[in-house]
Amino acid sequence: DGDGRSKWPPSMKKLVSPEHIVYFVNSRDELKELVRRLRIDEKLAGNLRQLCGWQEVGDGHSGRGLASGWTLLHLVRWLRRDGMETYIVAIGTAPQIRKAVPGLKEVTSSDDQLKKLLNG
Structure with a gap:
């Protein structure tokens, strides 16, 4: 409404x-x-x-934020690649996300860098 x-x-x-x-x-x-x-x-x-x-x-x-790869919908983070209009679901810790998202290791130098990006 x-x-x-x-x-x-x-x-x-x-x-x-x-x-x-x-x-x-x-x-x-x-x-x-x-x-x-x-x-x-x-x-x-x-x-x-x-x-x-x-x-x-x-x-x-x-409460907690993650449970073996499970999370709450409002805690899901979304990544968008430069020049793309699609978003990628990012669930988990920075190391888990870097491992799961194809190509992310190549564009982020470390888990700490990704963590900073995810947390703003």
Whole structure:
């Protein structure tokens, strides 16, 4: 309707898999069903609960940014090559992104350089 508000419930989590598939989950129960359906092991399941903010991360912090290549949609970063109009999904740490994105190693001198670019 053009008012800029999201059509999704605020509690809905939009999980992005390492394969760049987005899964929508509203609750721990829906996440549990997704874990069962995708045959995700218990360790990753716990990490996904942390990613969604539904389980503490060790030292009292709630949530995390990555879980074995999974992330939340709003944390996905996008890269655009100079002279191109297409964007590349960048998920993971700087070393993971440099490894996954074809040609990125050739145009960035180090993981630290890419990290600075990603973080502005």
